[in-house]
Amino acid sequence: MTPIKRGILLFVFLLPIGSAAQSFEVDTLHLARCHELLQIGNDHVNEDSAIYYYNLGVDYGLEHLPKYHPIVSDFYNKLGIIYKYRDNYEVAELYYQKSLEIRKNHFGPKHTKVSATYNNLGLLKKEMNQLKESERFLKLSLEIDREILGEEHLFIAQTLNNLGLLYRSTKEYQKSAEVLTRAVEMKEKLVGPQHGSTASSYINLGIANLELGIYPEAVANFKKASVIFNKVGSLGGQMTAFENLGNVTYLMGDLDLSLKYYSKGLDIVSINSKDSTDYLFTPQAEDLHPGMTTLLVLFGKSRAYIDKYKETNDLSYLNYAMVTCQVGFDLVQVMLRDISYDQSKQVFIDQVFWEYEKVLYICYLAFQHTKDPAYLSQAFLWSEESKSFLLLQSIRGEDAKYQAGIPNAVITREKQFTGRLAALKSNIYHQKKGQNDATKLRSLQDDLFSTSSQLQAFLDSIQIAFPDYYKLVYGREQPSINEIQKELVNTNTVLIEYFLGNNHQFTFQVQESGLTMHHSENNLDDLIKEFVGLVRNPNSNESRLDLLSHEMYDILMAPLNIDTTVNRLLIVRDGLLNYLPFEVLRHKDGQQSEFLFENFTVSYQYSATVALESKKDQPLVGHDKYLAFAPEFNQRSDNPENAAIDGEPVRGSLMELKGTFKEIAAIAKLLKGKYYKGELATEGTFKMFSKDYDIIHLATHAIVDNDNPLNSRLLFTMNEDSLEDGDLHAWELYNMEFNAQMVVLSACNTGFGKLRNGEGVMSLGRAFAYAGCPSIIMSLWPAQDESTAVIMKYFYEGLSKGLFKDEALRQAKVQYLKNSGDLFEHPFYWAGFVVQGEPGPISLEKEPTWWMLFLILPMMILILFALYKARLFRRFGGN
Numbered sequence: 001m002t003p004i005k006r007g008i009l010l011f012v013f014l015l016p017i018g019s020a021a022q023s024f025e026v027d028t029l030h031l032a033r034c035h036e037l038l039q040i041g042n043d044h045v046n047e048d049s050a051i052y053y054y055n056l057g058v059d060y061g062l063e064h065l066p067k068y069h070p071i072v073s074d075f076y077n078k079l080g081i082i083y084k085y086r087d088n089y090e091v092a093e094l095y096y097q098k099s100l101e102i103r104k105n106h107f108g109p110k111h112t113k114v115s116a117t118y119n120n121l122g123l124l125k126k127e128m129n130q131l132k133e134s135e136r137f138l139k140l141s142l143e144i145d146r147e148i149l150g151e152e153h154l155f156i157a158q159t160l161n162n163l164g165l166l167y168r169s170t171k172e173y174q175k176s177a178e179v180l181t182r183a184v185e186m187k188e189k190l191v192g193p194q195h196g197s198t199a200s201s202y203i204n205l206g207i208a209n210l211e212l213g214i215y216p217e218a219v220a221n222f223k224k225a226s227v228i229f230n231k232v233g234s235l236g237g238q239m240t241a242f243e244n245l246g247n248v249t250y251l252m253g254d255l256d257l258s259l260k261y262y263s264k265g266l267d268i269v270s271i272n273s274k275d276s277t278d279y280l281f282t283p284q285a286e287d288l289h290p291g292m293t294t295l296l297v298l299f300g301k302s303r304a305y306i307d308k309y310k311e312t313n314d315l316s317y318l319n320y321a322m323v324t325c326q327v328g329f330d331l332v333q334v335m336l337r338d339i340s341y342d343q344s345k346q347v348f349i350d351q352v353f354w355e356y357e358k359v360l361y362i363c364y365l366a367f368q369h370t371k372d373p374a375y376l377s378q379a380f381l382w383s384e385e386s387k388s389f390l391l392l393q394s395i396r397g398e399d400a401k402y403q404a405g406i407p408n409a410v411i412t413r414e415k416q417f418t419g420r421l422a423a424l425k426s427n428i429y430h431q432k433k434g435q436n437d438a439t440k441l442r443s444l445q446d447d448l449f450s451t452s453s454q455l456q457a458f459l460d461s462i463q464i465a466f467p468d469y470y471k472l473v474y475g476r477e478q479p480s481i482n483e484i485q486k487e488l489v490n491t492n493t494v495l496i497e498y499f500l501g502n503n504h505q506f507t508f509q510v511q512e513s514g515l516t517m518h519h520s521e522n523n524l525d526d527l528i529k530e531f532v533g534l535v536r537n538p539n540s541n542e543s544r545l546d547l548l549s550h551e552m553y554d555i556l557m558a559p560l561n562i563d564t565t566v567n568r569l570l571i572v573r574d575g576l577l578n579y580l581p582f583e584v585l586r587h588k589d590g591q592q593s594e595f596l597f598e599n600f601t602v603s604y605q606y607s608a609t610v611a612l613e614s615k616k617d618q619p620l621v622g623h624d625k626y627l628a629f630a631p632e633f634n635q636r637s638d639n640p641e642n643a644a645i646d647g648e649p650v651r652g653s654l655m656e657l658k659g660t661f662k663e664i665a666a667i668a669k670l671l672k673g674k675y676y677k678g679e680l681a682t683e684g685t686f687k688m689f690s691k692d693y694d695i696i697h698l699a700t701h702a703i704v705d706n707d708n709p710l711n712s713r714l715l716f717t718m719n720e721d722s723l724e725d726g727d728l729h730a731w732e733l734y735n736m737e738f739n740a741q742m743v744v745l746s747a748c749n750t751g752f753g754k755l756r757n758g759e760g761v762m763s764l765g766r767a768f769a770y771a772g773c774p775s776i777i778m779s780l781w782p783a784q785d786e787s788t789a790v791i792m793k794y795f796y797e798g799l800s801k802g803l804f805k806d807e808a809l810r811q812a813k814v815q816y817l818k819n820s821g822d823l824f825e826h827p828f829y830w831a832g833f834v835v836q837g838e839p840g841p842i843s844l845e846k847e848p849t850w851w852m853l854f855l856i857l858p859m860m861i862l863i864l865f866a867l868y869k870a871r872l873f874r875r876f877g878g879n
Helices: 003-023 029-037 047-064 070-085 089-107 112-127 131-149 154-169 173-190 196-211 215-232 235-251 255-268 292-312 315-337 342-352 355-370 373-385 389-403 408-433 438-465 467-473 481-487 525-535 542-556 575-579 608-616 658-671 683-692 730-734 764-770 785-800 805-820 850-876
Strands: 493-500 505-511 514-520 568-572 586-589 592-595 601-605 624-631 674-678 693-699 713-715 727-729 742-746 754-756 760-762 775-779 833-837
Touching: 047 070, 047 438, 070 089, 070 112, 089 112, 089 342, 089 438, 112 131, 112 154, 131 154, 154 173, 154 196, 173 196, 196 215, 196 235, 215 235, 235 255, 235 292, 255 292, 292 315, 292 342, 292 355, 315 342, 315 355, 315 373, 342 389, 342 754, 355 373, 355 493, 355 514, 373 493, 373 505, 373 514, 389 467, 389 608, 389 764, 408 438, 408 730, 438 467, 481 505, 481 608, 493 575, 525 542, 525 575, 542 586, 575 754, 575 760, 601 608, 601 805, 624 658, 624 683, 658 674, 658 693, 658 785, 674 683, 683 693, 683 727, 693 785, 727 730, 730 764, 742 764, 742 785, 760 764, 764 775, 764 833, 775 805, 785 805, 805 833
Parallel strands: 493 568, 568 601, 601 833, 624 674, 624 693, 693 742, 742 775
Antiparallel strands: 493 505, 505 514, 586 592, 713 727, 754 760, 775 833
C-alpha cells in the first residue's frame, strides 16, 4: 500500500482502537489483529483484512456485550469510513446509520458521539450529491456540539469546515468562504496555525477563494497548507495541496507551473517516484494509488496539456493529454471493481463522466492536426466506454459466472440476496411515503442492514474465491471498428452514435466504408427539451413543432450526408436525446417535407458494444411463441395523475383500457399464442410463465417513479389470494431472467424515466434489458389507448410476414397515419413507440425438436418406400 493510503487509514483507525481495546473486559484477539494490521511503518495495510477483523469485532460484541454497547457502534462507524473511502456509499450509509442508532440509544440524542455520526453522514450525503440531506445532518451536528461544548471548540470548527465544503457543492461560494474563514480562525486559535487540521481548512478556504476568482489568496492558502502537511508528514494533504495549486495556476494562465504542480501531486502517490519537475512524465495506472484525488490530478493535468497544445501547436502535448486520460480511466475501472452496488457505482460514474467529453475533444483536435484515422477509432472507443457500463456489466455477468466456474448454488444465493435487498428498499420507501409505522420501519431497516452486511460479505468471498469472474465482468474488451462493420452495418445500414457534452457535441457514423466523426459546439439541451415537450403534447403548436422538427434534423442528421443506398439506422443516443424519437425529425426535399421514418427504418441501441454482446448472447428459445397480459384495474384506489389526455384514456392511469383486450386477442390469433385478460392477468401468473415464451406482450398501465426509478412499475390485476400485490416493480425485473426474444411494453412511458450520466434513461424497458431481453418495444410518453391498439395490430402483422422489428413498426406507423384521419395525425398518437435493441426479425415458426425428428424420419422413409413400390406396381403391374 502506498504511504498516502497508509496515512489515511492510520489516522482513521489507530486512535480509536486503543481506547476500544481498553474498554473491553474480555479477550479480544481480533482487536489486537486490527491494531497489528495498522502499525506505523507497515507498508502492506490491507483494507480487506481490516474489514474482516472489524466484522469479527461486531460479531463478538453482539454476542458478548449488552445491546447498544458503544464499542459495537465504533466498529460500525469504522466500517462506514472504509466503505466511504472506497466510494461504496450505499454500504457506508448503512453502517453509519447503524452506528447512529446504537449511539443514540446508549448516549441519548444529544452527545458528541451522536454529533460525530451526523457529521459523517453529512459528508457522505455530500459525496452522494444529496445536498439537502447533507446540510440537515451537518446542522444537526453543529446544534448538538454548540449546546454541549459552547461556541469555541475544535469539533465545531470541523463541522463549519464541512459546511463550507457543502456550500461549495451548492455553488454558494461567498457563503462557503465566510464559513471556512470562521473555521480557519477557530482552528488557528484552538490547535495553532501549524496543525494538520488547520492546514485542511486552509485548503478548503483556498478553493473558495479560487471559485470567487481571488487567485492570489488561493495560492497563499494552498502554499501554507503544503508547508504544514510536509512538516507533519501528511502525504495525502500534500497531494491535495499540489492538485489545487495546479488548478489555480492553470486558471492564472501559467501552464508550465500548473503542470509541475500536478506532477508533484502524482509523484506523492506513485510507487516508483520520478523527478516531479519533468511534467511530461505520467506514471502508469498500476504505479498509482487509486483514489478520487489521483483522478482529479490526472484529469487536471490532461486539461493543461490541451491548452499547452493550443499555445504551441505541438501535437506531442495532445498525445501526453491522451496518455494521461488513459491512465485516469484505467484507475476508474480499478475503483469500480471495489464498489458493490449499482447505485454507488452510478454516483461514482457521475463524478468522472464528463472527463470523456475532454478525451473526445483531444482526439478530435489530434485528428484535425494529422488526419490520422487512428484518432477517430480511439475517440469512438472512448465514447463506447462512456455508455451503459452497468448494463454491459450485467449482460456480461451472467456468462462470466458460468465461465469462471461459479456453482449454481452460489449464483442462486446471490440472486436471493439481491432480490431481498431490492424488496426491502422498496418496502422502506413506501413505508416512509405512507403511514410511516415507526415499529415496522425500524424492523425493515434492521432487516435491510442485516441483508446488506451478508450480501457484502458474500460478494467479498466471491471475489476472493473466483478472481476470474471479476476479470471477465470488468474486462474492457471493446469491439473494433471492423467487428462493428462486420456484425452491425452493411450496405443499407449505418450506426450513428451521439455524445452530448457540456461544451462539445460529437457524432460518430459507422458504415461499410469506414468511420467518420462530426463535431460542434452547440448545446442542444434547451432545444431538445422544447421539441420533446411539443411532441408529447397532442395540443401543441403545430407550426412551432414543424419548425423545430426541421431545425433538429439540420443539426442531428443533415451533417451526416447519409448515402442514398442506406435505409436502416441504428442510433445510439446520449443525454436528453434518449427522450427523442428520431422518426419525427423532418427534412425538406425540394418543396416536400418528410418525416425521417418515411425514408429510414430506425432502431435504438444502448451502445455498439451492448448490441454486439446481445447479438452473440441471444436468449434460449422458449417453449412457446407468444404470451400476453391485459389486466383490469377496477379494484385499485390509488389513482395517479394524467388519467386521460383530451378525455381519451392513456396507459399510465388506472382507467379501464378498452383497447387492450382486443389488442392481445387479435395478436394471439395471428400468432397462435396464449393470453390472459381481466382477472386472470395477475402478476403471479406472469412470473410463473414468462420465462417460457419467445414474445412477451404487456398491454397495461405503467407508473413511472422519477425520484426512485427502481419503484417504477407495471400494473397487473390485483388478486387478494396471492402473495403478489399486482405491481411489477423495476427492482423485481432487475432480479428476474427472461428467455424472450422480444418484450413489447404496450403501456405509458415504458421508455421514460430518470436520466443518468452514461447509463441513459432508468426506464422499465431498461429493466427488461438488464434481465436479459435483447429487444424491447417501449413508449417514450403516455400511450393513447385506441391508437396504441391499432399500431400494435399492424406491427404484429408485419412481424408475421417476416419483417425486421424496426421495419414492422415503421410500416405500422405508416399504415396508422393513412387510416387515422386528421384529428389523430399529431406525433403524440403514433411516434411514441420505438425499438430498443436487436432489430432483427422474430422466428415465428417453431423448430422441430429432436424427438420429433426421430419420429418423422422413419415415417418419411416408409412413405418414400411406399411411393417407390407403387411406382413399380404401375410400371410392371399385371405382368
